[in-house]
Amino acid sequence: MPRSKDFRDLPSPPELIERLSRALDGARMGIWDWDLRDDSVRFDRRWCEQLGLDPASTPNRLETWSSRVHPDDLPHVLAAVRDHIEGRTSDYEHVYRIRHADGEWHHFLDRGRVSERDAAGQPVRVTGIDLDITRGEVHLQARLQQEQVLREFIALVPTPVALLDTQLRYVAASDVWVKALDLEGREYLGHDALALRPQAAPVFRDALHRALSGASLGSEEQRIDRPDGRERWMAWSVRPWRREGAITGVVMAAEDVTARVLRRREREEEIAASVGALALFAGGVSHEINTPLQALSVAGDLLERELAHPEPDRMQLRELTANVIEMTERASAITRALRMLARDARFDPEESVDVAAVLEHVEALHRTRFESSSVALLLINETNSTHARAHPSELLRMLMSLLENAFEAAQQRDRWVRLHALLEDGMIVFRVEDGGPGLAPEHVAQLGHPFFTTKPPGHGSGLGLHLVRTIAERSGGSLTFVAGAPNTMFELRVPAHEPACAPERAP
């Protein structure tokens, strides 16, 4: 029978007491024995030592204990004891804080049971042990608190970051991350991050696993297109999360930088476009200036020869002089236009701009090139001397962009371009039309989109119209494509300068 075997194996009573005593010491346990009849309590030596009390001078009274229990905890402890004494629980167990002699709060796990009853069956003694769990409890509390603080801190981080454990389950994530990944209102803590976001899994699975083996990876700009094919760029980094030397997960940061990348690309294209346009323009301008210069140099040679003659031919001299004056004026008109064009728009203040002067500059810069390509350039000014309010260089550049497009189009069919300036509702309208083949309906919708172009690769980045529109809108104007017009027609609107606005003629 097992019972007799157990009984036979029991050590002798003194040995048992010795063993129990050592066990209690090692387990940091104390014993108490409460007489309900007079509320006397016998606390053993270990109980007293746990609280830094001298066993010899510790009163054997219930108050010794109750006066040290944390006031917040005492009612709960007493209730638990009462529940047991009154027979509602089979034993008593409670965790509470109790003040050590040095003033620190210790955590006690208390366990007890009625150990003696009177003849009527009423409990008269309760005996129990307590266990000082302070160290573990404090650690646990501190850890929980730390983790809570950490979680709250991570939630507040203004960039998208997440902390995953070794199973790639969420430990914490910033609010921004939660929002960006559509995890709001979803259970994600403790859940597989890749399963929650299957579309990102192919990109990040490998990186996350490599981070778990100690690698730090990332990309400043990685193209990860949306399922709908729209271009999308991510900046991301993944690195191991180490705790006391061991990898306990990964820290991941990822940010959608599409807007930034597109903005930068737009700027780069803008620069490339302006550099390209500048090269083209410089070639054009050098031609415009080189032809008058060539004429001037030949005229100089002829004048010299004529004047070396004993009797110069006055008719010849007059004609050559007239040529010199005309060619000089031609070149000067170009350099005047260049001076306006060369002003840096960033520092070029908005001012009242004479539309007639702008049109003159436009003509000076384009005339020869249009003529030498047999494209007629018609300039009509019906603004009644009203000035525009604009940055002069920007206005000139916008018109040149529109004319350049029109010039290209006109070469494909009827070789003419018309620039018509007029006044409408307090705005100066520059209407640019060309005799080109017109725009296909499917292209009209895309007009003005950055990078849209109907030109073959290498011929224009498509930024022209987009830039013109951006600049126009920035200055309170607009750029519109006039659909349904007999020819390709764009209207650039620029605010008219107020004082000269809507000139009323006296009746």
Place this chain on the structure above:
Amino acid sequence: MTARRRILVVDDEPILVRLLVRMLGTAGHDVVGARDGHEALELASKDRFDLIISDVRMPVMDGPSFLAALRTRHTETPFIFLTGYGDHTDVELKRLGATAVYGKPIAPQELKAAVDAHARAAAT
């Protein structure tokens, strides 16, 4: 005294054509002007020139087209380009059959020297 040559000057700037015709005329040459490639091609098909001096960009027919048309007719007339642009390289223009390419503005003395250097030796 340099030999007298028959020269065709082509440019869409009439003042420049007039001045060049006069300058090369005073240098002792027989010079005819044209305002575009088309007009020049007609003149060249009717007449025999010792040298053609042409602009590159012109309305109706530009310089390269004119030169190409000329060469398909097996006309080996020496051909000088005077260009104000940088958009055709010298190599390109020479591949089309140009004898020489000069940028505008060229100094009058240099142009006269170029004429002497490149014009076909007088047939007589």
